[in-house]
Each structure stands twice: as structure tokens, then as C-alpha cells.
Amino acid sequence: MTANLTTQPTYAEQEETASLNFSARFQSSKALQQKSHTIIPGGAHTYAKGDDQYPENAPGFITKGKGCRVWDVDGNEFIEYGMGLRAVTLGHAYEPVIEAVSQQILLGSNFTRPARIELDCAEELLELIDGAEMVKFAKDGSTVTGAAIKLSRAYTGRDKVAICADHPFFSSEDWFIGSTPISSGIPQVTRDLTVKFRYNDLDSVKTLFEQYPDQIACVILEPVKVDDPVDNFLHEVQRLCRDNGAIFILDEMITGFRLHNGGGQKYYNIVPDLSAFGKGLGNGFAVSALVGKREIMDLGGINHERERVFLLSTTHGAETHALAAAIATMQVYKTEGVIEFLHRQGEKLTEGIDQAIAHYQLQDYFEVIGKPCNLVYATRDEQKQPSQAYRTLFLQETIARGFIMPSLVVSYSHTDEVIEQTVNAIAGALSVYKQALENGIEGYLIGRPVKPVFRPFC
Known part of the structure; x- marks a missing residue:
């Protein structure tokens, strides 16, 4: 019509x-x-x-x-418009992606041991993201932003999470939904662990660190929503995190594969401690990624002497056809x-x-x-x-x-x-x-x- x-x-x-x-x-x-x-x-x-x-x-x-x-x-x-909640950046049924998925799914989608394509996709993504040294794949944004929060709490030994009040959605998990008007079913003790600041308002970030000294595990925000950061806002927030021992996290669900091939962080020339990608990563196929610095990410591994973090362990997190979609999508971005x-x-x-x-x-x-x-x-x-x-x-x-x-x-x-x-x-x-x-x-x-x-x- x-x-x-x-x-x-x-x-x-x-x-x-x-x-x-x-x-x-x-x-x-x-x-x-x-x-x-x-x-x-x-x-x-x-x-x-x-x-x-x-x-x-x-x-x-x-x-x-x-x-x-x-x-x-x-x-x-x-x-x-909107294209699958911003996930379909290339177009529906985009042929190079569909072809890669079709070829891969004929080989099977899930095995008892890791598939080679998991390593291939990890290398492809880490090549694009400056400062990212390790990656874990999942199926949706909520899972990987939640994993970033868990890692931050484990790394810092703190409980509170600071989120940007001007960014509408970070996760379906309790740490975020408990801060919204639709918080029914989430214990008050969980709600109290999340505090808010305003974008482009550095004083609001400073106030949180002053109000909760040595309690904030991390600060999470999108690189940008509507207005560009002013007065070096992102870098100043990162500096406050470093000064106060908190992890600096960028949610790149929307800005990733839209602002720059290397994400909003590359666009604004900043390297976060952790960042979360999804949506455009697989042109609509269910794949997301948590990437970040090795010293933090490796807490979810098995080759260190610190207390282990049960980071991400999803049955379908590394389905081969979704990773094939991600590789094909990234290759289109690199060549076109x-x-x-x-x-x-x-x-x-x-x-x-x-x-x-x-x-x-x-x-x-x-x-x-x-x-x-x-x-x-x-x-x-x-x-x-x-x-x-x-x-x-x-x-x-x-x-x-x-x-x-x-x-x-x-x-x-x-x-x-x-x-x-x-x-x-x-x-x-x-x-x-x-x-x-x-x-x-x-x-x-x-x-x-x-x-x-x-x-x-x-």
C-alpha cells in the first residue's frame, strides 16, 4: 500500500x-x-x-x-523506519548476510565444544574496537550489559551502579528495571543499589561519588543519545571513574555500527573499560557482545588466581549461524x-x-x-x-x-x-x-x- x-x-x-x-x-x-x-x-x-x-x-x-x-x-x-528496534542496519534479508547464515546453518548451529567460528568472530570484532582485548558473545543487549555490571562489582568489590537517567533503556535485568516506574517484583534492596546522574551534567556525577564514597562499582551510559557530549563530558566522567576506583562502561547497543565502525567510543576518541554491543552487530540476528580490558574480562575466565566470576554461560550464546551473520555484517561495514x-x-x-x-x-x-x-x-x-x-x-x-x-x-x-x-x-x-x-x-x-x-x- x-x-x-x-x-x-x-x-x-x-x-x-x-x-x-x-x-x-x-x-x-x-x-x-x-x-x-x-x-x-x-x-x-x-x-x-x-x-x-x-x-x-x-x-x-x-x-x-x-x-x-x-x-x-x-x-x-x-x-x-527503526528497522527491528535499530537492529537491522543493512536491510531486511540482506543477501550477503543471509548467504553466510545459510551456508553456516547447514553445518550445524550448536555443539558440545566451542566452534571455530567463535574464535573467528571474536577476532573480527576485536579488530574493530580499539582497546578491547577480550570478548564474550550472548544473544541480547540485556545479558551483556548485565554481565558488565557483574564484572564491575566483582572487580571493585562494590555494589552500587550509577546509570545515566537520560538514557531510556539498559537492560531487562533487576539492576536497571528496578530504577524505572515499572519496578514491580523487584526487591527494594536491589532498587537501592542503582543511582542516577544526568548526561552532560558532570556535577551530577561528582555528587554521586561524594554521596556514596567507595561504594560505586561502575558508571554506565551511552556515548550519545541526542546531544553531543559537551565540555569533554565522556572523558571527564571516565576521569572521575578512575579517580574514584569505578569501572567506566559504554552501552553501544545503538551507537555501535551507526556512529563509526569502531562504535561511539571511536567516534568520540575514548576507550572505556568495558562496552556492550548488539543490534547492528548481526543485522537483526540474535548476537551481542561484551568487550573490554583483559584484566577485568579475564575474571570470567579459568586461568587466573582471583575469585572466579560466573560471567556469561548461555546455551545459545555462540550459535554458529548468528556469529556467521555478525562476521558477514562486519565485513560489509569494512568494505562498503x-x-x-x-x-x-x-x-x-x-x-x-x-x-x-x-x-x-x-x-x-x-x-x-x-x-x-x-x-x-x-x-x-x-x-x-x-x-x-x-x-x-x-x-x-x-x-x-x-x-x-x-x-x-x-x-x-x-x-x-x-x-x-x-x-x-x-x-x-x-x-x-x-x-x-x-x-x-x-x-x-x-x-x-x-x-x-x-x-x-x-
């Missing part, structure tokens, strides 16, 4: 179709949604993919994807200009959307933010306050025009033509957004608003 936008329509033409009816039909999706909630808590296995994150008139289930396009169970075609392409397409997308925002005089109401390779958008209401209702309206109108757009995160498959189509569709959606601001959103929004994931009650 992707709109036919092979020619560039004027904004006036977009306004004529601003009340575009939903041509997609979601009968099969609606039926499956009812069934899914009876057998799957939340109806999905990832909260960010849940029904409460999308308008009521939205595709419920995807059947296949190719490049940046996906098809739902009703046969509707969409251009996708993936990073440069992501930045370039993000810049084009931002420029086009900003022109539409200016045309409709929505500068205070809709905003594109973030690095070009990792764009998101902000939606605001009549009072210029963050609004879930207007986010829902924007999602609703972009879905109507053939786009699934929880973010504006591009992939290697978002061509110039796709970017042009995207800008046209967003211009049409923003024309409706403008009318809703002027006339009241009630006449434009279909169904209930979306909700934040981190909320204490349904």
Missing part, C-alpha cells in the same frame, strides 16, 4: 490528501491481536513492539521484509561505506522534514532530533508540551501513507528515492497535524493514544 510518489507533489497537493482514508485493511491483524493477548503477556515478546505503542489502525503482525520494506499479514506493504551512507541519508531526511515543518509553521510542535544516523522525533501539543496523543496522530497518518515510523532511524537500504517518498509522506502527515492543532485533535485521531512503555499501571 506504499503511496505512489514517484513525482514530487507540492505541499498544496499534500494538503488536498490530508484527510486520506486508511486504504489498508487489517482484518487478519485484528484477529491475531485478540488471540495473541490470550497466550502472550502484552501480545508481543518485546514491549516496544506492543499494541499500546501504535495507533489502533496499525499493522499488527509482519510476515516478511526485504530491504527497508515489510509486508503485514493482510498483504499491506510499508516502508519501515555503510556508516557514511547512514549519516548522509539521515541528513537528507532531516533537511526535507525541516522544510515541511517550516512550511506548516510547526517548529514549536514537531521536531527531528538526534544524530543523522539515529534520528527520532518529538511531538508537542497546543501548549507546546510533549504529547502522546500527537505522536499517535503522526503515526496514524504516516501509516495511512504506507510508512511504519516509530522513529526516523535509517538503514543501508533507505535509498534516495525512499527518502524522497518519506519526506512527501511526512509532509502530508504534518498537514493533518497542523489542522489538529488548529481545530482540536479529537476530530482527527482514531482511537486511543499510545502509551509510554515505562508506566506503573496499564
Whole structure:
């Protein structure tokens, strides 16, 4: 159902179709949604993919994807942004990756002893990441960030963890979820072990070390979320960690394989003690990695005299086909200009959307933010306050025009033509957004608003 936008329509033409009816039909999706909630808590296995994150008139289930396009169970075609929660950086069913996986899986996926490909993949990754001397693979980000916390506690003999309050997600494990509004089921004693600081606020980090002297095992944050570090923030946090005997950890789930081949740490010229990678590492296949300095990582090994750490020991952590996907993905990054392409397409997308925002005089109401390779958008209401209702309206109108757009995160498959189509569709959606601001959103929004994931009650 992707709109036919092979020619560039004027904004006036977009306004004529601003009340575009939903041509997609979601009968099969609606039926499956009812069934899914009876057998799957939340109806999905990832909260960010849940029904409460999308308008009521939205595709419920995807059947296949190719490049940046996906098809739902009703046969509707969409251009996708976000790409598997930022995990699919090259594109769905990207042929070099699929070919490597196909060849490897014919040889078996899991054995009683390590497979040679585990060493091959480890060497491939460590070659990319400056200062990383050892690596352990797992299947998801939560597992490896949790392992980083455990290592830090073992290495320092301390319990408290300092996390960046401006970065929305680090792990599904108790050490992080206990710090969120959805902390039910997590003991208070565990919640009390996690403390928070603010990004680009060095004083907030200093305050934690002063408030909890010799108690903080580690500091964990993403290299960047929206705004670049100012006043050498990352390096100054690292210095505070060294001065206070804490481990400095970078969560590279999102920045890895987007900002630079060597991650956000290479982009900002900093070498952390530990860092965690995933998502783009395997172009959507389940593989993640904890990398870091040997003196810390080796606590999880068997050739030292210190007390051992049960670091990572997952049955499926080194499935051979997932590691084949990772190797193939990294090789594409090494031989093609993936990073440069992501930045370039993000810049084009931002420029086009900003022109539409200016045309409709929505500068205070809709905003594109973030690095070009990792764009998101902000939606605001009549009072210029963050609004879930207007986010829902924007999602609703972009879905109507053939786009699934929880973010504006591009992939290697978002061509110039796709970017042009995207800008046209967003211009049409923003024309409706403008009318809703002027006339009241009630006449434009279909169904209930979306909700934040981190909320204490349904």
C-alpha cells in the first residue's frame, strides 16, 4: 500500500490528501491481536513492539521484509523506519548476510565444544574496537550489559551502579528495571543499589561519588543519545571513574555500527573499560557482545588466581549461524561505506522534514532530533508540551501513507528515492497535524493514544 510518489507533489497537493482514508485493511491483524493477548503477556515478546505503542489502525503482525520494506499479514506493504528496534542496519534479508547464515546453518548451529567460528568472530570484532582485548558473545543487549555490571562489582568489590537517567533503556535485568516506574517484583534492596546522574551534567556525577564514597562499582551510559557530549563530558566522567576506583562502561547497543565502525567510543576518541554491543552487530540476528580490558574480562575466565566470576554461560550464546551473520555484517561495514551512507541519508531526511515543518509553521510542535544516523522525533501539543496523543496522530497518518515510523532511524537500504517518498509522506502527515492543532485533535485521531512503555499501571 506504499503511496505512489514517484513525482514530487507540492505541499498544496499534500494538503488536498490530508484527510486520506486508511486504504489498508487489517482484518487478519485484528484477529491475531485478540488471540495473541490470550497466550502472550502484552501480545508481543518485546514491549516496544506492543499494541499500546501504535495507533489502533496499525499493522499488527509482519510476515516478511526485504530491504527497508515489510509486508503485514493482510498483504499491506510499508516502508519501515527503526528497522527491528535499530537492529537491522543493512536491510531486511540482506543477501550477503543471509548467504553466510545459510551456508553456516547447514553445518550445524550448536555443539558440545566451542566452534571455530567463535574464535573467528571474536577476532573480527576485536579488530574493530580499539582497546578491547577480550570478548564474550550472548544473544541480547540485556545479558551483556548485565554481565558488565557483574564484572564491575566483582572487580571493585562494590555494589552500587550509577546509570545515566537520560538514557531510556539498559537492560531487562533487576539492576536497571528496578530504577524505572515499572519496578514491580523487584526487591527494594536491589532498587537501592542503582543511582542516577544526568548526561552532560558532570556535577551530577561528582555528587554521586561524594554521596556514596567507595561504594560505586561502575558508571554506565551511552556515548550519545541526542546531544553531543559537551565540555569533554565522556572523558571527564571516565576521569572521575578512575579517580574514584569505578569501572567506566559504554552501552553501544545503538551507537555501535551507526556512529563509526569502531562504535561511539571511536567516534568520540575514548576507550572505556568495558562496552556492550548488539543490534547492528548481526543485522537483526540474535548476537551481542561484551568487550573490554583483559584484566577485568579475564575474571570470567579459568586461568587466573582471583575469585572466579560466573560471567556469561548461555546455551545459545555462540550459535554458529548468528556469529556467521555478525562476521558477514562486519565485513560489509569494512568494505562498503555503510556508516557514511547512514549519516548522509539521515541528513537528507532531516533537511526535507525541516522544510515541511517550516512550511506548516510547526517548529514549536514537531521536531527531528538526534544524530543523522539515529534520528527520532518529538511531538508537542497546543501548549507546546510533549504529547502522546500527537505522536499517535503522526503515526496514524504516516501509516495511512504506507510508512511504519516509530522513529526516523535509517538503514543501508533507505535509498534516495525512499527518502524522497518519506519526506512527501511526512509532509502530508504534518498537514493533518497542523489542522489538529488548529481545530482540536479529537476530530482527527482514531482511537486511543499510545502509551509510554515505562508506566506503573496499564
